[in-house]
Amino acid sequence: MHSRGSKKLKLLVGTDSNVIDVYEVPQKSKLKSDEEPEPTRTFSVELAGHRNDIRALALSSDDRMLASASSGKGPAGGLKIWNIKTRNCLRTLECGKALCAAFLPGDKIVVVGTKEGDIELYDIAASSLLDKIPAHEGAIWTLQVHPDGKSLITGSADKSVKFWNFDIVQEEIPGTKRTMPRLKLVQSRILKVSDDVLSVEFSPDSRLLAVATLDNTVKVFFVDSLKLFLNLYGHKLPVLSMSISSDSKLIATCSADKNVRIWGLDFGDCHKALFGHQDSIMQVGFIPHPVEQDEKHVLFSASKDKLLKSWDADKFEQIQKLKGHHGEIWAMAIARTGDFVVTASHDKSIRVWAKTDEPLFLEEERERDLEELYESTLATSLDDDPTDPSSEAAAASKQTSSTLTAGERIQEALDLALEDHHLMAAYILQKQKSPSIAPPQRNPLFLALNNISAERHVLSVLSSIPASALHDALLVLPFSTLPALFTFLSLFLKKGWNTTLTCRVLYFMLKTHQRQLVASKDLKVRLASMRDVLRMRLTEGKDEVGFNVAAVRFLSERVDEKGIVRIEDVEREEAEKREGRRKRGFVDIA
Template structure:
């Protein structure tokens, strides 16, 4: 049987808006022989390398579908390893940006990666509780280390021993002998999850951080082989240790003892902790907005600090009239061994502009310490501090923030010439150049729920959460006027078919019609005319308005209400025409086809319904998404339409045959909105992962049967357990049962 209908495939045309993912660490890398200038961050499925001197992207290491969850730079400074949410690990060549190795062994998200000092071994830890050591030269797995009962949080190789140390959420820290592949010691002194660890000062100390206010410091030492026990004593001590902890191996030469604690000033648990490559400086942060730094001093500097401390103590004791013999005894007792407070110096804390999610640090030859921090508001900051200078203060060298929104993007729209995209979030409206995907303008606003271009593409209308409608001169980057259009949320804006005005719908149960007009700007000296809106008519309804659309022929206006129905009225008289009822939960989005014959509605009940505009009959009800449908738009001059939902997926449908054409690679987390370009060539979507994704129509033909077969194979892999992770959907929780009351509560907040 031949093809009865041929579709063209939409393919990914780029991602923008994201500066750094929240669930991935940041790493300093060396490019062009320069250290401390470039950092690599995860940006959903890609790795972006930022030039912190110029504030621009230096490179993009492309991924496929899974999200980057961990990054590690190799010691030879030529490669970078990346762990993904599907459990794979890929090694990239920084010069060619190509993948040189792929390691598959984990069943869920890779949480941490670390190279050994030579770069010959790469260790990966995962949420599946396993640690795998890979041979990067032979490109094969060396061993799988199983023993933890919680997700692995951090790993560290020792420099002078064939030992790997692992921390986990099961509160244990384990030491693994890589020659025999067994655990010879387990630290059980932590009461809560161990979130981070670092090996410091040439394998002399181990620092661990958990859920309390202190960093525990452990002294690592070699067993003295000269003082060997006799067999009977050895057996007795072995039996005694086995009773205490059956994982400890008393015959292993490496020993670990508690040395002390470093008190943190930050609040909350240790979120992340990293040290520089030399193991001299360690930094950590909690749930507040600061990074605390500690420096492990050299032996000479530590002795100088100890002498100063002893001098102060002797002076203090002298004031307390201590006799000479006691002073000499104090000196003899305290000079036997250095204490932890002599060896560790607290550096000034770095105060950040927002909560950090991850950071990395590098120590220069002159004692200059550079710290790069990935913040929770989609921002990168670079700080410098002179560790060798007393009472020095950290200074911010660079902040990368204008290249993306600082909160989730809730609305996107295309310009009439298909060249520009406008996006609105909780704090700003941004204008993007579609071909280059560069941010052209940023206008600071309040919380934006809806956006649309005014005909002519010079101005943008944005509906705010407080009900205001703002007019933005996007060319100048200024807000021309703030109109108190509604008293509650302004959920929806659409243009009238004659392009002379717009229609808004809000939470105050009204739909308002507005007319564009030019008024003289009294503020400017030139008295130039600027765009304004004139309120002409108001349609009052019985419930909150979630979405409004006007048919292309200008006859009808469709209004989606919080009572789960869609009411259709005549535009000229506001006379009631049709009521579309059948959704079990409120309709969040809808669109009318260009020939005004079909209306598609998407609801929180996960269904899309296609209705006829002539009689209001439901042509088809489709179970479309695994969560609420948040966006729908028809392709111009066709009955094809796109939808997005809180399950993160973006899908294309045929409104005539009711077939799903394709499921595009969507978002990690909820997808909030989408827009189709006027020429139908491009689709843009935004989501909770802070990414704005662009799709482009290609020349590749698409066969429905092949797409359905491929999707069926993916579902079978999930059902049989061959695949345990949904690609591109890390930690996605599918919804529990919804009710009308719960949905109303969401939109009444």
């Protein structure tokens, strides 16, 4: 742009390091002897934002201050303290390559976990580094303050979780006899695990501790004894973040496999797997202290696909999709009562998403999503070649909409079939007493399927699910459906229907819910009754396979014998041929 009354050109430049500069370039004179004009920088906005990607966000207990820490060192500092209301930067401090951060009780000290394995304590008021503790031998990926505010835990790539107590010591001021209190972190306990620790999470009631490791699993321990309580299996890639609801009943996990899974903390069963984003999900979080009852299980997720989404963890449906970032979202922080959510992105911006009083209609959100999906797939669908056979093929391991709904189909079939099974069992008993009794009115679905039996309907639903998607579908089933499922598996074994599929489903459910099954007396009795029938069916299958193998071996031996030629047989055949030729030579045709 040209400044009025001046012969200088002004340029406003935004750089990759998140700095805005204004340059003045004087116009070139018409005389050839003059040198090239030199630009000069007149203004620069460089102190407010981060120079590197923001990897960690933390809110103070009163939601007035926000701490943001970046992953690189620089003259502008890696740790910044912001005023949420005014959006102003209050403090800028240099720190290590930060991966996680938190406010300590009192909101005067910020603790930072670094890639070098150090814990750094910063005094906000004095803008100084209080202490630097070499805590771990690997990167500190996660840390959290205990709900009672008296300790914190850190999880690292060195396969350990360490517990640190807050201790106040009196230190002498050099040159004087006076002392001043100073905060110290004292290691109290250590928990060794089998793989790198990526995330840790306390339950709000301080009873449980969840630890996510690099082997795609989440282990839940008792805080007091550090004994293993639950193992959560299901994710296909490592779990990057976790959150436990305010009532300590649900735990949500997000992973690099683009899924959010919601689990029950009573038995560790997977309530639902939500295909939430188009890329790795970096952060997930419940509202810490919801005011409204219906917000108790509201969930937020932030992903590398640049989107922030909110979910209802009871109804398992998406509430809202929020767009705004121009890069991958690395970190997220949720206000105490859910009034706002803060996200930090690869575009080096921090965005505050505030809750409004406008009513939200889920039907309109669904219509908007469907319109976006239609517009995004319209161009590709027009370009697709319908004669290309590869267009109909999909990768065996890729989750599709059929994979996600297969679990609901099994659940629906079990509910309908169990009701019909009880109805027909009662009818058979009554028919033995009075043979002329009319049959009961069954569900129209069974009549539409040519009056199929309840157990045959369940088996057809299980058989229709592809083998690659069966385990994912079974993981969706809650523990409460196991009695119904075991009822029909027992019927399949008694009637000898598809023993291979029955065994596969039975063994997978036993492996998934082993701990809960051991604690349930009713299910243990059912399993004991199924054991004898299962052993008999497996023995029959083994005998059948053995008989078939022996028959094939017998046939192969006969084929081999026919392929062997003996010398005596060859000589005899040649002699017969010679005699035959002579005889034919002397025959008088006339």
